[in-house]
Amino acid sequence: MPEGAADLDRLEAEARAALAAARDVQALVEARARCLGRKGSISTLLRGLGALPPDERARAGEAVNAVRDRLEAFADARRTELEQESVSRDLERGRIDVTLPGVPSHAGRLHAVTRAERDICTFFASLGFSVEEGPEVELERYNFDALNIPDDHPARDSHDTFYVRPGVVLRTHTSPVQIRTMTGRTPPFRFIAPGRVYRHDASPRHSPMFSQVEGFLVDERATFADLKGVLYAFARHLLGPATRLRFRASFFPFTEPSAELDFGCVLCEGRGCATCSRTGWIEWGGCGMIHPKVLENCGIDPERWQGFAFGMGMERAAMMRHNVPQIRLLYEPDVRLLEQL
């Protein structure tokens, strides 16, 4: 197959163009096989030289070999170039600009009610109270009967109970914990029971789930004066040293005598504002001396032992501390609001 010098030049130019056009190493390997491989255009050309007369054959072979060497060198250089480009691209892709501003990370934090609960537990621990817990799904017997609230007692109506099944309720207060804790044990006792409670109340001022903390102290000489002392210390720890308390005579089935407990509004310092309905006082909870029947129900001799109990909403404390006007806002899943607490 005679090959003129012009054809050889064209072949070389085409091969160079193909090698130069390869955009990555894989494409280059393929282009190289097409022109320099065993079945490539150059090899085909070399094999065709056998048909030439001997004197032309040597000259033509020399020329083709020279072209092949130049193309090999060109392909090698192109490969190096492509490999460098690939490394540069990788570096560029992974480049870190240390002068860019950072991306702020959102750290989670404890909910305002959780913080209030922990603070309350720490405070009472300093007075020697232990922390007791009970189940949120509770026996009706512990939630009511053992607390001196029999079936036909009107107090059951005010509790708007969620029934899980007959005889089992979502606890409406943390008071059943006192039954569980006192039964089968011998006084003196000193403990608090914090936790969530549930009442079926759909009004916007209430939440169907809220948190209470109750406290109990039983010994041979506990008095109402001790109760007041503990509550004053607690309120002033929580809401400030100038906090005032008001005890209003009341009725609860499980305490006798009983009192409702108000604290002086922290927001208006007693002058009257929207949060305290212009009264200067905010209802907080109830307290009293534990009813002898309740002690009896726990197997404790009321002739020898007496004690006091108190209970209040934890949200009220959290609302006062963070100036939140409605309990529902505490349980909204709104991160903008929660971050302000």
Ligand SMILES: [Zn+2]
């Ligand atoms: Zn007020």
